[in-house]
Amino acid sequence: MTTTFPFSAIVGQDDIKRSLLLAAVDPAIGGVLVLGDRGTGKSTAVRALAALLPRLEAVAGCRYQCDPADAGRDCTPECPSQGVTRGKPKSIAIAVPVVDLPLGATEDRVVGALDLEKALTSGEKAFEPGLLARANRGFLYIDEVNLLEDHLVDLLLDVAATGINVVEREGLSIRHPARFVLVGSGNPEEGELRPQLLDRFGLSVEVATPREVAQRIEIIKRRDAFERAPDRFIEEWQGEEQATARMISAAREALPRVGVPDAVLVKIAELCIALGTDGLRGELTLMRAGRALAALEGDRQVETAHVRRVAPLALRHRLRRNPLDEAGTGVRIERALADVLPA
Amino acid sequence: MTRGATMDEGVGLGASEPWDDALTVASLLAVDLLGLRGVRLRGLPGPAREAWLTAFGAVKGADAPLRRLPASIDIDRLIGGLDLSRTLAAGRPVAQKGLIAEADGGWIVAAMAERMEPQVAAELAKVLDTGEVVAERDGIGLRTRALIAVIALDEALPDEAGLSAGLADRLAFDLDLAGVRPVAATIQPPSFADIAAARARLGAVVHTDEMVACLVTTALALGIGSLRAPLLALKAARASAALAGRDAVTADDVMLAARLVLAPRATCLPACDSEDHPPEPPEDDQHAADDEPLPPPDDLGERPLEDIVLDAIAAALPPDLLARLGDGDATRTPGPTGGASGAQRAQAHRGRVVGARPGKPVGGARLAVLDTLRAAAPWQRVRATGGPHAVRSPDLRRIAVRPEDFRIKRFRQRTGSTTIFLVDASGSSALNRLAEAKGAVEMLLADCYVRRDEVALIAFRGQTAELLLPPTRALVRAKRCLAALPAGGGTPLANGLDAALALALVQRRKGLEPALVLLTDGAPNIGRDGAPGRPQAQDDAVASARQARSVGLRALIIDTAQRQQAFSQRLADAMGAVLVQLPRTDARGVTDIVRSTFTQSGRA
Numbered sequence: 001m002t003t004t005f006p007f008s009a010i011v012g013q014d015d016i017k018r019s020l021l022l023a024a025v026d027p028a029i030g031g032v033l034v035l036g037d038r039g040t041g042k043s044t045a046v047r048a049l050a051a052l053l054p055r056l057e058a059v060a061g062c063r064y065q066c067d068p069a070d071a072g073r074d075c076t077p078e079c080p081s082q083g084v085t086r087g088k089p090k091s092i093a094i095a096v097p098v099v100d101l102p103l104g105a106t107e108d109r110v111v112g113a114l115d116l117e118k119a120l121t122s123g124e125k126a127f128e129p130g131l132l133a134r135a136n137r138g139f140l141y142i143d144e145v146n147l148l149e150d151h152l153v154d155l156l157l158d159v160a161a162t163g164i165n166v167v168e169r170e171g172l173s174i175r176h177p178a179r180f181v182l183v184g185s186g187n188p189e190e191g192e193l194r195p196q197l198l199d200r201f202g203l204s205v206e207v208a209t210p211r212e213v214a215q216r217i218e219i220i221k222r223r224d225a226f227e228r229a230p231d232r233f234i235e236e237w238q239g240e241e242q243a244t245a246r247m248i249s250a251a252r253e254a255l256p257r258v259g260v261p262d263a264v265l266v267k268i269a270e271l272c273i274a275l276g277t278d279g280l281r282g283e284l285t286l287m288r289a290g291r292a293l294a295a296l297e298g299d300r301q302v303e304t305a306h307v308r309r310v311a312p313l314a315l316r317h318r319l320r321r322n323p324l325d326e327a328g329t330g331v332r333i334e335r336a337l338a339d340v341l342p343a
Numbered sequence: 344m345t346r347g348a349t350m351d352e353g354v355g356l357g358a359s360e361p362w363d364d365a366l367t368v369a370s371l372l373a374v375d376l377l378g379l380r381g382v383r384l385r386g387l388p389g390p391a392r393e394a395w396l397t398a399f400g401a402v403k404g405a406d407a408p409l410r411r412l413p414a415s416i417d418i419d420r421l422i423g424g425l426d427l428s429r430t431l432a433a434g435r436p437v438a439q440k441g442l443i444a445e446a447d448g449g450w451i452v453a454a455m456a457e458r459m460e461p462q463v464a465a466e467l468a469k470v471l472d473t474g475e476v477v478a479e480r481d482g483i484g485l486r487t488r489a490l491i492a493v494i495a496l497d498e499a500l501p502d503e504a505g506l507s508a509g510l511a512d513r514l515a516f517d518l519d520l521a522g523v524r525p526v527a528a529t530i531q532p533p534s535f536a537d538i539a540a541a542r543a544r545l546g547a548v549v550h551t552d553e554m555v556a557c558l559v560t561t562a563l564a565l566g567i568g569s570l571r572a573p574l575l576a577l578k579a580a581r582a583s584a585a586l587a588g589r590d591a592v593t594a595d596d597v598m599l600a601a602r603l604v605l606a607p608r609a610t611c612l613p614a615c616d617s618e619d620h621p622p623e624p625p626e627d628d629q630h631a632a633d634d635e636p637l638p639p640p641d642d643l644g645e646r647p648l649e650d651i652v653l654d655a656i657a658a659a660l661p662p663d664l665l666a667r668l669g670d671g672d673a674t675r676t677p678g679p680t681g682g683a684s685g686a687q688r689a690q691a692h693r694g695r696v697v698g699a700r701p702g703k704p705v706g707g708a709r710l711a712v713l714d715t716l717r718a719a720a721p722w723q724r725v726r727a728t729g730g731p732h733a734v735r736s737p738d739l740r741r742i743a744v745r746p747e748d749f750r751i752k753r754f755r756q757r758t759g760s761t762t763i764f765l766v767d768a769s770g771s772s773a774l775n776r777l778a779e780a781k782g783a784v785e786m787l788l789a790d791c792y793v794r795r796d797e798v799a800l801i802a803f804r805g806q807t808a809e810l811l812l813p814p815t816r817a818l819v820r821a822k823r824c825l826a827a828l829p830a831g832g833g834t835p836l837a838n839g840l841d842a843a844l845a846l847a848l849v850q851r852r853k854g855l856e857p858a859l860v861l862l863t864d865g866a867p868n869i870g871r872d873g874a875p876g877r878p879q880a881q882d883d884a885v886a887s888a889r890q891a892r893s894v895g896l897r898a899l900i901i902d903t904a905q906r907q908q909a910f911s912q913r914l915a916d917a918m919g920a921v922l923v924q925l926p927r928t929d930a931r932g933v934t935d936i937v938r939s940t941f942t943q944s945g946r947a
Contacts (some may be wrong), residue, residue, distance in 0.1 A: 020686075031399040037568055037569065038508065038509055038512045038568075038569050038571070039512055039568070039569030039570045039572070040569075040570065041570070043472065047473075069683075100477055101479075102422070102466075102469075102477045102478070103465055103466060103469075104418040104421070104422050104461055104462060104466060104478065104479075104480065106477040106479070106480045106481055107478060108481065108482060109479035109481070109482070109483075109484065110479070113482065113717075114717050114720065115438045116435075116482040116716070116717065116720065117435050117482075119720030119723075119934050120430075120434050120435050120436065120716070120720050120723070121434060121435050121723065123720065123723045127858050128482070130479075131479060143465075143469060144465045144469075144509075147461055147462060147465050170406070187509065188817065191832075205595055208568075209568040209570060210570075211563070213556070213559060213560055213563060216559045216562075216570060216573070217555055217556050217559045219557050219570055220557055220558070220559055220570065220573050220577065221552070223570075223574055224555075224574060224577055227378070228546070246424065260638065260809065264396070
């Protein structure tokens with residue numbers, strides 16, 4: 001409906017762009033959180049990503065766009081794939097869903113609820129899927145995530161952890177797959193994020209306004225050109241956009257073949273131990289992010305250099321943090337990196 | 344053109360009349376409604392605001408819709424949702440546009456914008472960014488085009504937070520109408536035909552790269568981080584050129600834009616940026632890089648445009664900016680509070696709707712209409728066609744609702760609270776373990792973080808009290824403020840208590856329960872009038888304490904003196920406060936006491 005600013009035309013903000021690309025290459029990395037000052041183009045980057053994602057194969061007629069390769073294993077009984085016993089169910093290519101979760105959304109629209117129209121007109125008790133269903137196998141984007149109502153946060157935490165949305169309301173009893181890459185953005189000055197929600201994000205990025213004059217000038221120029229003549233601007237950047245889209249597709253294909261040498265795994269573990277991150281999620285995310293970066297850059301296996309570059313993104317928000325610690329966790333990661341993975 | 348009279352002076356622009364500026368803002372907004380996105384109008388209702396709105400109404404054109412947004416609007420009405428009456432009449436869900444969508448192509452005037460709920464402000468900000476409003480509510484999914492601009496009437500008093508910073512960042516202009524007299528306008532407002540001509544011309548107006556560079560550099564020099572500011576200034580410059588009937592932006596337009604868009608956002612004076620950036624803008628490098636001939640510098644002599652713009656702005660900066668700067672934040676000294684309009688909101692049946700449960704809508708309980716309909720919906724066929732209680736009318740479009748379908752709304756009262764730390768930063772207190780007191784406060788802050796409470800910090804020393812940190816959840820800032828707290832001078836306890844009480848009442852009006860933590864060594868020696876003298880100071884402090892008690896402010900006094908002062912007990916009695924002796928406990932002990940005090944006495 002409204003045109004979006006091209007991803008490739010975003011000046012600077014390398015951390016945001018890299019994190020989003022990594023999550024697009026390997027959704028298992030588990031989401032991206034972008035926190036930073038006002039007017040830094042946080043949501044511009046997220047909204048721009050949608051245009052770059054390769055299309056998705058989905059079971060035709062499934063309301064949860066489930067994966068034909070799975071043969072609808074954990075989909076609902078009504079899914080067309082359930083009747084198929086031999087071969088793959090009929091599938092279609094669809095655009096990867098990038099679903100906006102607006103702040104004012106009510107619970108029934110998020111999890112799904114009784115289909116009012118059917119109930120009112122025919123008295124039929126039918127389930128109408130919500131935003132979580134629409135986001136299955138895609139991205140769920142929450143702008144101003146730190147302002148989200150607590151009861152919606154609780155709901156999201158549960159679904160994001162299990163990948164399944166369980167609806168028990170109004171006499172309905174439904175479970176359907178809801179695996180999505182959670183992308184959140186916000187300005188920490190307007191409210192802190194709950195630690196539990198923080199932990200659900202695979203990567204986190206802290207953005208600041210660029211301080212370099214030349215860069216700022218370039219940002220203003222491009223933004224202005226876009227707002228004055230969006231169509232022409234998008235056309236000018238089409239080549240770059242296609243190149244980025246191809247890079248993502250290629251990286252996705254290459255991903256399963258990218259090896260992670262044991263020596264690198266040892267280094268990853270050492271790094272996480274040195275930083276005292278809780279649980280194994282830090283290690284797993286770091287490994288996946290390193291692999292996705294190698295795939296993006298066309299490398300056959302993960303090197304320590306890849307790990308070094310993604311470590312701040314993957315670990316920053318996992319360190320046990322004193323809420324009053326000003327220096328931030330970035331410094332601690334730099335220090336640990338210098339010890340464990342000297343350049 | 345019309346504004347030519349003031350333009351000729353060039354540098355003298357900074358001294359132009361505030362009312363002229365206000366009228367210029369109205370014209371520029373009318374020219375580029377969707378690009379400039381609106382204005383924050385500060386000041387209480389009065390002739391200036393009325394006159395501005397009238398002047399704006401005259402130039403904006405009759406075709407653009409205008410909607411008024413009350414501060415208490417609910418999200419349903421704002422973004423749209425289910426139209427209940429039509430849903431009931433039609434027997435199927437009917438969507439209803441919200442107020443934002445109704446204003447598409449026009450204006451939203453937000454009354455009492457300082458009281459706007461954070462969600463409402465965030466919603467407006469998002470619409471300004473994306474140009475559409477998305478509602479996912481109550482069984483309806485709605486996506487509507489909404490290109491709007493916002494006039495935020497911000498009536499915040501000097502010590503109040505005001506319009507949401509996120510929303511203010513997206514509006515081009517920030518006009519302070521307090522003290523502006525809408526009389527002696529020296530410029531003639533443009534006619535609507537002028538505006539229409541300017542609108543038609545706007546798309547073709549060109550600017551040079553140097554102008555973009557100038558606005559960006561100026562914004563940086565004024566300590567403005569957000570990149571929206573220079574972009575909005577650029578649009579304002581173009582609107583100004585279009586209004587003057589020119590096809591190219593001139594230095595005058597840039598200066599005007601910088602003064603109207605950038606100056607009100609300044610967080611530091613142009614001179615104070617020497618640490619971060621070289622004082623001389625890296626002008627030469629850019630032109631070398633751009634490899635582009637310098638545009639003729641109009642009639643401005645040989646000085647670079649940046650310098651001239653900065654000079655113009657320096658003259659236009661609010662005179663009290665320096666005083667407000669403090670440690671980089673624009674903090675203000677709290678004044679007496681009392682005039683904020685609007686009565687206290689009713690507390691019953693308020694708060695966030697967290698669901699519905701079966702029940703009768705009596706005794707103030709509110710019917711959850713939608714949930715009631717949902718409960719009734721599956722039975723409509725049965726009720727219409729047969730069964731023991733069949734409805735006689737076979738008309739399916741009427742919904743049969745039975746008492747057992749009734750659902751009532753469940754509310755969860757938002758038990759948010761604001762802890763106000765009132766810190767004695769006097770010379771005697773500094774001797775008496777101010778450092779430990781700071782330690783205790785830091786632990787309390789960590790506690791507030793867990794509960795997601797807001798904290799505020801007021802310090803008193805010398806002769807006055809100062810609001811160092813307005814209520815915030817950003818605890819890092821609280822800590823920074825506290826660490827940088829200097830100590831020395833007299834102990835104006837009464838003034839400190841008065842400031843805390845004023846802030847507490849403001850917070851209560853917002854629906855947040857205030858609590859006061861006072862750290863002092865209990866030795867006031869400055870009276871309310873600023874005169875030294877121990878007995879008067881004590882009496883004044885006790886009087887203020889009684890006032891705090893009379894409004895039911897929960898309070899805790901942490902006595903930091905080496906030996907307990909008799910006065911501390913007197914103060915605690917007058918205030919109905921819990922008194923804790925710091926020397927007998929360590930920082931952690933204080934935290935425990937505070938926790939138990941506030942959990943026992945509050946939060947019913």
